[in-house]
Amino acid sequence: GKRVKGVQILRPFVYGTTAKPFDEKTNPKPPGVPDDHTHSWTVFIKGIDDVDITYWLRRVQFKLHESIPNHVRMVEGIKGQPFQIHETGWGEFEITMKLYYVPESSEKPQTLYHHLRLHPFGRTEEEKEAMRLNGGEVISWVYEEQIFNEPYEPFYEILTSG
Ligand code: SLL
Numbered sequence: 001g002k003r004v005k006g007v008q009i010l011r012p013f014v015y016g017t018t019a020k021p022f023d024e025k026t027n028p029k030p031p032g033v034p035d036d037h038t039h040s041w042t043v044f045i046k047g048i049d050d051v052d053i054t055y056w057l058r059r060v061q062f063k064l065h066e067s068i069p070n071h072v073r074m075v076e077g078i079k080g081q082p083f084q085i086h087e088t089g090w091g092e093f094e095i096t097m098k099l100y101y102v103p104e105s106s107e108k109p110q111t112l113y114h115h116l117r118l119h120p121f122g123r124t125e126e127e128k129e130a131m132r133l134n135g136g137e138v139i140s141w142v143y144e145e146q147i148f149n150e151p152y153e154p155f156y157e158i159l160t161s162g
Contacts (some may be wrong), residue, residue: 078160
């Protein structure tokens with residue numbers, strides 16, 4: 001196939017983690033969760049304002065800490081939904097996310113790293129107040145732009161026909 005010369009397509013997305021301490025009122029611990037788990041958390045990759053990104057991102061492999069059962073997980077894209085994993089635990093660690101693009105792109109998988117944040121260290125008083133109002137949610141989100149350089153023609157069609 002031929003590449004579209006001189007063209008660069010950008011697709012914005014957001015990735016990161018959202019964590020919440022267990023609390024009888026605002027976030028009760030579900031049955032079966034081990035005693036030493038202090039938080040529920042989510043790691044995700046999604047479009048801005050939840051816009052669909054599955055037309056360019058096919059699946060994401062999340063590699064969690066080895067202490068977590070079944071710590072390597074593949075998440076297939078579902079149209080309009082975030083790529084995400086919900087878990088519970090007690091500690092922070094680095095999450096590895098391997099992005100697999102749609103086959104039409106012929107792009108190699110690309111790896112992102114993100115630190116799971118459970119604790120509000122380093123936040124300003126205003127940010128901490130916002131967290132209290134939000135039931136103690138600790139968010140750590142990153143804005144990113146996926147760049148497709150000189151995409152192949154069929155992939156260019158997919159990227160621009162949405
Ligand atoms: C460390 N930062 O470097 C720590 C590791 C691991 C967190 C934190 C286990 C959850 C589960 C969990 O929260 N691990 O048992 O499912 O040593």
